[in-house]
Amino acid sequence: MPNGDTVVYTIASFGTFGFENGIFTKISGTGSIPTVMIFSKPKDGNYVFEAYKEPMDGSYYVDSLKKLFPKRLHKQVLASQESYQEVIEQLEQQAKEYLQTIGREAIVQAKHVEKKLSTIHVEASNKIFAEHTKFDQFLNDCPYWIGTRERVENGIRYIYKTEQTLDTEGFDVIIFSKTDAHGNIIERREYKIVGPEPIVVKK
Known part of the structure; x- marks a missing residue:
């Protein structure tokens, strides 16, 4: 750039990983996003972050992307989703x-x-x-599926679990539990x- 700033053009993705059903998986984040970052370099030689830019959403996406990126990169960034597999592999390696x-x-x-x-009555579900x-924060923390998820709370790892079974009368029973890493029950x-109707039978 004329003022000496350094411009970095990237296809970026962000992902938060967590344990679900024992698999370390991406539980939130983004897809592949074309991004532009600008850095200045003062006399001390250390780069200083100055700006971060993304294309606009919706119908403005293509035009704003072309304004952000040089023409030589248009084809590549317009097909950024095709590069997503490579981005996924990088996320998994970091994980x-x-x-x-x-x-x-x-x-x-x-x-x-x-x-x-779960396969319980739709209204009850x-x-x-x-x-x-x-x-109910406890229920909200438990999986909405039959399985487990892990959460770290105040530096301690807990396992939240949702199960489905039948009682002796043949009624479906949904069981929610929170245990520590040693299997000690914290809440059930x-x-x-x-x-x-879901009826609480044990709390």
Whole structure:
């Protein structure tokens, strides 16, 4: 640039990883985003971050992208989703390196992990997973699928689990639990599903 700034053109992605069903997977983040970063370099020789830019959303996307990137890069950045597999591989490699630092081994998968949902009455399911979770932090932290998720709270790792089983009368029962890494139960709740109604049987 005329003023001596350094411009970096990238296709970037951000991902937050967590354990779901024992798999270290991307639980939130972005797809591939064309980005522009500008750095200045004062006399001391250290680069200083000055600006970060992304294309505008919607119908303005293509025009704003072309304004941000030089013409020689238009074809590449317009096809940025085609580069997403390479970005995914980089995210997974970083996740594997992180697991090594905490001494854990697990399958690493940035792409969506298929999950098994409960098979209880639809109305009962909606009441538990859509309504009750709004006002109950414990239920909200438990998986909406049949399986597990891990959370670190105040530096301590907890495992939240959702199970489905049958009681002795043949009614579906949904069990929510929170345990520590040693299997000690911190909190547990059971719902007996009677038609469209989830009934708390153990809290």
